[in-house]
Amino acid sequence: MNVYQLHVQLDETEPIIWRRILTTSNVRLDDFHRILQTIMGWTNSHLHLFEVGRATYAPLEFEVEEAQDSRKVKLEDILNQVGSAIRYEYDLGDGWVRTLTLEKIIQLDSDAFITQCIEGERSSPPEDCGGVFGFHRMLEILKDPGHEEYREFKVWLGRSYHPEKFDLNKVNKQLQKKDYGCEWIM
Numbered sequence: 191m192n193v194y195q196l197h198v199q200l201d202e203t204e205p206i207i208w209r210r211i212l213t214t215s216n217v218r219l220d221d222f223h224r225i226l227q228t229i230m231g232w233t234n235s236h237l238h239l240f241e242v243g244r245a246t247y248a249p250l251e252f253e254v255e256e257a258q259d260s261r262k263v264k265l266e267d268i269l270n271q272v273g274s275a276i277r278y279e280y281d282l283g284d285g286w287v288r289t290l291t292l293e294k295i296i297q298l299d300s301d302a303f304i305t306q307c308i309e310g311e312r313s314s315p316p317e318d319c320g321g322v323f324g325f326h327r328m329l330e331i332l333k334d335p336g337h338e339e340y341r342e343f344k345v346w347l348g349r350s351y352h353p354e355k356f357d358l359n360k361v362n363k364q365l366q367k368k369d370y371g372c373e374w375i376m
Contacts, residue, residue: 191216191301194265195294198229198278200314201287202322209310209361214303215270215295219247219260224372226278226288228364229307230314234372236281242268284321305370307361313353316346329353 192215200207209229213222219240227234239248239257247260247268269276275291315325331337332344332353364371 191298191303192266193296193298193303194269194292195296195308197291197293198226199289199291200230201289203315203325205312207312207314209307210293211305211307212296212303213265213305215266216264217305219263219265219268220249221370222265223260223278224370225305225365226280227372228370229310229361230280230288231361232280232314232317235317236283238278238280239282240268241277241279281317281321284318284324286315286321305365307358307365310356310358310361313351313355316351 193212194215196211196213198209198211211225211229213225217225223238223240224234237248237252237254239246239252239254240260241247245268246254246257247263248254248257249261250257250259269290269292272292272295275289278288278290280286280288315322315328319325319328328343331339334340
């Protein structure tokens, strides 16, 4: 069995928000989507797609024009050379794009392997904050307790959101659950 070490980076964010994960090369894209949702701390409540060059992959019910069914494609079918990358977009309205780069292929003699996150930095942006522009705006407001929207953002985000925090242990506990800890809403 082959295990992929992947670097997952949220595009256009400063400072960079990233994760490094290990998963089997033969994981289907619909399951890989669930893994990505879990490692980024999102709720799987928006449309998503994968892009490799001009090819697009998404669940058929999303009705993405010219997309192939992501439930019938394995990760190794679209990403199989070290250094190559694919795009993953989540929430097509806010346009959260991640670049997924294959860093290493590890060959194992056993089929007993559990997907895991091995590193990462920073909390993902909260869903529905307005994409990259809205996220950067939110971070600026949170730095200024005197800003007229500061209190509103603090209430909306709750006490659990800390932009610099990433809990590796929590993510790995979620990944061990059914559907990689991601509820299948969509």
